[in-house]
Amino acid sequence: MRGAGLWQLGQSITRRIAQGDKKAVARRYFASEAELKKTVLYDFHIANGGKMVPFAGWGMPIQYKDSIIDSTINCRQNGSLFDVSHMCGLSLKGKDSIPFLEKLVIADVASLAPGTGTLTVFTNEKGGAIDDSVITKVTDDHIYLVVNAGCRDKDLAHIEEHMKAFKAKGGDVSWHIHDERSLLALQGPLAAPTLQHLTKEDLSKLYFGEFRILDINGARCFLTRTGYTGEDGFEISVPDENAVDLAKAILEKSEGKVRLTGLGARDSLRLEAGLCLYGNDMEQHTTPVEAGLTWAIGKRRRAEGGFLGAEVILKQLEEGPKIRRAGFISSGPPARSHSEIQNEKGETIGEVTSGGFSPCLKKNIAMGYVKSGSHKAGTKVKIIVRGKAYDGAVTKMPFVPTKYYKPS
Amino acid sequence: MLGLLRIWYFVTWVLVISLSVSCCNFAFVKDFKYADSHEWVKVDGNSATVGITDHAQDHLGDVVYVELPEVGASVKQGEGFGAVESVKATSDVYSPVSGKVVEVNEELSNSPGLVNASPYEEGWIMKVEISDSGELNKLLDSEKYTKFCEEEDAH
Numbered sequence: 155m156r157g158a159g160l161w162q163l164g165q166s167i168t169r170r171i172a173q174g175d176k177k178a179v180a181r182r183y184f185a186s187e188a189e190l191k192k193t194v195l196y197d198f199h200i201a202n203g204g205k206m207v208p209f210a211g212w213g214m215p216i217q218y219k220d221s222i223i224d225s226t227i228n229c230r231q232n233g234s235l236f237d238v239s240h241m242c243g244l245s246l247k248g249k250d251s252i253p254f255l256e257k258l259v260i261a262d263v264a265s266l267a268p269g270t271g272t273l274t275v276f277t278n279e280k281g282g283a284i285d286d287s288v289i290t291k292v293t294d295d296h297i298y299l300v301v302n303a304g305c306r307d308k309d310l311a312h313i314e315e316h317m318k319a320f321k322a323k324g325g326d327v328s329w330h331i332h333d334e335r336s337l338l339a340l341q342g343p344l345a346a347p348t349l350q351h352l353t354k355e356d357l358s359k360l361y362f363g364e365f366r367i368l369d370i371n372g373a374r375c376f377l378t379r380t381g382y383t384g385e386d387g388f389e390i391s392v393p394d395e396n397a398v399d400l401a402k403a404i405l406e407k408s409e410g411k412v413r414l415t416g417l418g419a420r421d422s423l424r425l426e427a428g429l430c431l432y433g434n435d436m437e438q439h440t441t442p443v444e445a446g447l448t449w450a451i452g453k454r455r456r457a458e459g460g461f462l463g464a465e466v467i468l469k470q471l472e473e474g475p476k477i478r479r480a481g482f483i484s485s486g487p488p489a490r491s492h493s494e495i496q497n498e499k500g501e502t503i504g505e506v507t508s509g510g511f512s513p514c515l516k517k518n519i520a521m522g523y524v525k526s527g528s529h530k531a532g533t534k535v536k537i538i539v540r541g542k543a544y545d546g547a548v549t550k551m552p553f554v555p556t557k558y559y560k561p562s
Numbered sequence: 563m564l565g566l567l568r569i570w571y572f573v574t575w576v577l578v579i580s581l582s583v584s585c586c587n588f589a590f591v592k593d594f595k596y597a598d599s600h601e602w603v604k605v606d607g608n609s610a611t612v613g614i615t616d617h618a619q620d621h622l623g624d625v626v627y628v629e630l631p632e633v634g635a636s637v638k639q640g641e642g643f644g645a646v647e648s649v650k651a652t653s654d655v656y657s658p659v660s661g662k663v664v665e666v667n668e669e670l671s672n673s674p675g676l677v678n679a680s681p682y683e684e685g686w687i688m689k690v691e692i693s694d695s696g697e698l699n700k701l702l703d704s705e706k707y708t709k710f711c712e713e714e715d716a717h
Contacts, residue, residue: 221678222649223624418623418650487627487647511626511649518627540629540645540652 193239194336194394195401202414210303212240215416225419226426226513229383230554233342234415234423235404240303241337242310243376243391248327249295254320258313259289260442260461262452266291269365271298271378274450276309281441281463281470285309286432288380288389290365298365298376300337300389302432335376336397340404341387341423344412346559349388351407352400362386362558371396371403382420384427384556425519426512428481428551434491435479435507435521443470444523446479477504478529481553482520484509484537484546489520494538495546503528506537512553519553520546588616588711591682595698596707597640597658602682605698610659613686614646614677617711622648625677628670631688635663639697644687646677655687658701665689 190213199206204215215237217225228234246255252263261274271290275283285305290298301309310331317327340349350357352371360366365378373396381387392400405412421431430436436445441463443451448471455461459468482489489509497503509520520537528535531550536543594602600618604611619625627647637643637657644655666688670676677685692698702710 216650217623221624223626422649487629487645487652490652511624511647513624513649 191240193237194397195237195239198398198401199237199414204414204416207417209417210240210306212303214240215414216418217416218414220413222416222418222422223511223513225413225415226422228413229342229415229419229423230385230514231343233340233344233348233385233387233408233412234383234419235401235412236339236341236415236420237336237401238339238389239336239397242301242303242306243332243335243337244299244301244310244313245292245330245332246297246299246327247295247330248325250320250325250327251295251297252291254317254325254327255289255297256455257320257461258316259287260447260451260455260467261289262454263289263291263297265452265454268293270363271365271380272363272450273447275436275442275445275447276301276312277442277461277463277467278438279462280439281466282438283432283436283440283442283445284312284438286430286436286447288378290378292365292367298391304433332391334394335391336394338390338392338397338401338404339381339383339387340390340412341381341383341385342412343386343557344408345385345387348404348408348412349390352403360559362560371400373400375400379559382427382429383423384429384552384554384558385423386557386559422510422513425508425510425521426514426552426554427556428521428553430479430521431508440523441467441470441475443467444475444477444479474526476526477523478526479507479521480504480524480529481549481551482506482509482522482535482537482546483515483549483553484518484520484535484544486518486542486544487539488518489522489537489539489544489546493520493522495522495524496536496538496543497528498534498536500536500543503535514554519549521551524548588620589682590615590617590704590708592704594682595658595701595703596710597656597701598707598710599640599656601655601658603658603698603701604682605692605695608692608695609664610661610690610692611686612658612688612690613681614655615707616681618653619678619681619685622646622650622653622678624649625674628667628674628677628687630666630668630670631663633663633666637661637663637688637690639694639700647674657690659690659692659694660697661690661693663688664691 199215203219206213207216259274276285287301346357355368360379376391378389488511489506493506495504504524506520506522512519533548535546537546594604600615629645631643639660642654643657
């Protein structure tokens with residue numbers, strides 16, 4: 155057994171079983187571990203059995219003592235605590251924050267109620283995705299955003315460039331990048347009951363997509379009821395100096411049922427929930443319409459445009475996109491990124507962008523892009539894995555039903 | 563009577579494995595032979611049973627799919643004969659012996675996790691009729707394999 159191959163999580167490389175001729179590569183790989191950025195929970199992860207791997211320039215835990223499969227199942231049965239401090243949180247402030255941000259994203263930021271947020275996409279001039287992000291309108295002059303770790307430099311350069319031009323014309327906006335804060339994601343059925351032990355705020359009144367600034371375990375936190383797993387849960391932005399204590403408190407209050415969970419399970423969970431991974435399911439050339447995120451383009455924005463690439467996107471809304479993201483279930487080995495998708499006649503109709511084994515469904519699930527027309531649920535396909543064709547079918551996403559906490 | 567024999571066999575097996583475990587954290591079986599690509603082979607006359615080692619399954623993580631070779635196919639020492647897929651990645655597996663595949667472990671189609679739970683017993687992958695027993699000398703014994711693992715993990 156050699157060359158364990160690239161794993162699908164962004165640019166992550168698993169610990170290869172180094173071969174004689176690849177020992178040199180393995181040594182270089184480990185030498186660069188010293189240059190990896192560390193979150194404040196790095197030592198805490200190791201103390202808890204975390205297996206660390208490089209991810210987007212950070213040393214992050216891919217898993218702990220339990221297997222990725224067990225970890226994934228535990229999240230949906232009990233709960234998971236993730237360290238996602240590698241992601242970049244920032245605040246836009248100033249009375250023109252909303253019109254400024256609306257130039258860069260597809261969301262109708264103006265009509266978000268204060269204290270609510272949404273998933274959005276930063277677009278480029280061609281209507282393609284620069285990154286996806288969860289944005290929250292805290293107040294009319296404060297917007298809180300979280301962007302992907304792998305896109306941090308690109309996103310910040312993009313925002314900064316546009317901010318300079320906006321300010322030069324007299325616009326009132328400034329930013330603060332929250333490098334003094336850590337981000338924890340608490341997901342699963344026990345997320346709310348566990349967190350309730352640590353705060354006086356009534357969490358039953360905080361619905362999916364909503365945001366509060368409040369005290370949790372004695373620290374001033376930004377709390378968003380959101381996540382990347384399809385489960386009910388929260389993302390908690392906590393000052394660095396309180397992060398380890400908060401993590402410990404969450405695990406203790408759950409009496410061990412909520413477990414520290416790594417990036418391996420995080421990827422399985424988000425795939426089961428039908429959520430895109432930027433870099434795999436969405437790239438610079440993918441429009442939000444192709445990605446199935448038309449719902450995220452605000453109604454007013456569809457009429458008015460006013461964001462980068464609006465002409466391309468509005469045209470696609472009118473005429474329909476040529477390709478669409480779809481979900482697949484397949485037999486045989488799990489379909490992986492770049493596997494070819496064919497129709498029943500053997501003609502190429504698309505490509506897989508993410509795939510793997512679903513621990514909860516015990517089936518192979520995948521996401522990919524196919525020609526419009528071939529994207530309807532039930533369409534039979536063939537997926538080519540290592541030269542062999544395996545039967546598959548287009549399946550509605552999410553693969554595992556979501557449990558977002560919404561008012562009844 | 564048969565029941566007692568099975569128990570005795572099992573106990574001996576457990577003892578063999580427990581006596582074999584050294585300072586390396588992974589189990590291995592003393593009388594097996596090993597390839598440096600982390601496959602093991604149990605030789606019984608002309609017949610060889612092949613699988614992947616405890617060290618290999620631990621590094622791979624949860625096995626979700628095993629690509630088995632065809633019965634009747636020829637295999638060559640050092641050449642790929644299939645693949646083992648985990649949640650994380652796909653790994654090619656290389657035959658430690660040359661010969662003809664006479665049996666494959668169909669159980670792995672339903673329970674690929676056997677490779678993790680029982681890499682040396684129930685997680686066996688294929689049985690081969692060896693064509694060149696001289697080639698076995700190129701493989702590592704349990705001591706050399708353990709050392710090899712330790713050196714690899716030390717990086």
